[in-house]
Amino acid sequence: MKKVLFSLMTVLLILMIAGCGAGDTEEENNEEAAEENTKDQTITFGVTPWTSTVPPTKIARLIVEDMGYEVEEISADVSSIYVGLSRGDISAYMDSWMPVHETYLNKYEENVEKTAKSYGPTESGVVVPEYMEDVEKVSDLKGKEEMLDHTFYGLEKGGSNAEVIDDFIEEYDLDLEQLNSSEGGMLAEARRHMTDEEPVVFYGWRPHTMFNKMDIKVLEDEKKVKEDSSVYVMTNKELKESAPDVYEFLSNWSIEIDDLEEMMMKIEDEGQDPEEVAREWVDNNQDKVNEMINGEE
Structure with a gap:
């Protein structure tokens, strides 16, 4: 009788272990399936x-x-x-x-x-060519609007950077009008003026290859119109x-x-x-x- 009971207990134990193993396998399969479903x-x-x-x-x-x-x-x-x-x-x-x-x-x-x-x-803000030696701060643009053709070259209208440029113009009371364009269009205008060393002002930021391609500088923003980004x-x-x-x-x-x-x-x-x-x-x-x-x- 003891041998029979021992045999039955052994069989039950094996079945329990097998069941747990099957449960673990099923759970792992469910987890794998769930992961695959997320990747669908x-x-x-x-x-x-x-x-x-x-x-x-x-x-x-x-x-x-x-x-x-x-x-x-x-x-x-x-x-x-x-x-x-x-x-x-x-x-x-x-x-x-x-x-x-x-x-x-x-x-x-x-x-x-x-x-x-x-x-x-990052470094960003109002940018001019290095050859504009008498312009180091945004306020230095005051009184020079005519030689800039009253134009500030900016980015696409409706974008947040265009709003920042408007803030610069307003806060420093500059007689400039923002000319909106794509990034490529803005930089093309900047290069066109810089080819003949004409005064020009536009928006710049890092990271950008403009600082590798052009001899330019970011002007000091005394009024802190734009926070560091x-x-x-x-x-x-x-x-x-x-x-x-x-x-x-x-x-x-x-x-x-x-x-x-x-x-x-x-x-x-x-x-x-x-x-x-x-x-x-x-x-x-x-x-x-x-x-x-x-x-x-």
């Missing part, structure tokens, strides 16, 4: 028409694709990108300048999150749950300004393919990539 979704990056937006977006795209996701890019102005982020049409935006873009974040803060600091503070990654708040591994990566994101400007030069001046430039950065910075993905330092 498409991760969408918003892209503004600025040279500083392209390299970080391409790098992030390659890393997220390597994580197993489909990725798309949507090109739009910054205000439209924030609308897309708030609606969930855009998952992430890699180039949000703060505090300039705070007006958008405040408007959509229920659905949009400032997820990580990419780099900064830092650049952040913005995400739709649902990303943290819908794609937690992507969110983890983006929350650990950062990049050096020097790296960024080097990539911008390769793309703009050397005509290299942006994706190839981004892949080169990823390959050369695997330790940093792993830290961003895994949240380890």
Whole structure:
């Protein structure tokens, strides 16, 4: 009888162990399936028409694709990108300048999150050529508006940087009118004037290859019209749950300004393919990539 009972207990114990093992396997399979289901979704990056937006977006795209996701890019102005982020049409935006873009974040803060600091503070503001030796501060432009043809070359109308330029003009009581254009159009006008060493004033910022290509300077802003800027990654708040591994990566994101400007030069001046430039950065910075993905330092 004792042998029979011992045999029955042994069989029951084996069945229990097998059941637990099957349960563990089933749980692991469910977890794997859940992870695969999250990767069925498409991760969408918003892209503004600025040279500083392209390299970080391409790098992030390659890393997220390597994580197993489909990725798309949507090109739009910054205000439209924030609308897309708030609606969930855009998952992430890699180039949000703060505090300039705070007006958008405040408007959509229920659905949009400032997820990580990419780099900064940066140098930006009112820019003139170095050969304008008697102009070192924004206030030095007062009385020189006529020789500037009463024109301040700026960025696309409706953008937050255009509003900052208007603030400069108003605060320093300058008899200048902002001429809005694309980034390329603004810089083309600046180069046209600089070719003949004519006075010109426009908007500038780092990171940007304009400081490598042109002999220019940022004027001192005595009235502190514009605060120092830092650049952040913005995400739709649902990303943290819908794609937690992507969110983890983006929350650990950062990049050096020097790296960024080097990539911008390769793309703009050397005509290299942006994706190839981004892949080169990823390959050369695997330790940093792993830290961003895994949240380890």
